[in-house]
Amino acid sequence: MIYLHARSISSVPRILILENINVRKNIREFFEKMQEFFPSTKNAYIESVEEYGEVLETVVIEDIFMPELLTLLAKNEDAELLSNMFNYFEEIINKNDSHLINIFSVTVLEILGNDKAILKVAKQYMGEKTALLQMKVDKELGRL
Numbered sequence: 001m002i003y004l005h006a007r008s009i010s011s012v013p014r015i016l017i018l019e020n021i022n023v024r025k026n027i028r029e030f031f032e033k034m035q036e037f038f039p040s041t042k043n044a045y046i047e048s049v050e051e052y053g054e055v056l057e058t059v060v061i062e063d064i065f066m067p068e069l070l071t072l073l074a075k076n077e078d079a080e081l082l083s084n085m086f087n088y089f090e091e092i093i094n095k096n097d098s099h100l101i102n103i104f105s106v107t108v109l110e111i112l113g114n115d116k117a118i119l120k121v122a123k124q125y126m127g128e129k130t131a132l133l134q135m136k137v138d139k140e141l142g143r144l
Contacts, residue, residue, distance in 0.1 A: 109133060
């Protein structure tokens, strides 16, 4: 069980138990893994859950995790982290969880495709299935 300290309005620390929030297991694992990749996102994640009273999956990915990933790709200075992350993305696709893959496609992969320079860097790290899914997303959006 993961416990994260969250701020309360009264300035008294309290603990937010993520397992008690109604989120699919694979989505919760994805968010936990993304927070491992980007530890600086933990507070923003907690604040988002507190603000909305639930995990808004696409909001969390688009507003919290993707700016970090886009910055990392733009700098392209941490090949190990990028490799680890894109290996994890390949694992996501191999899980065959249609909900997780859909969320991943309409957030991460769509956003990566918004910038050709970012996508070019990302493709250096993508596994075969991630690259195929990226192309599928771009075709569906009329980019290819």
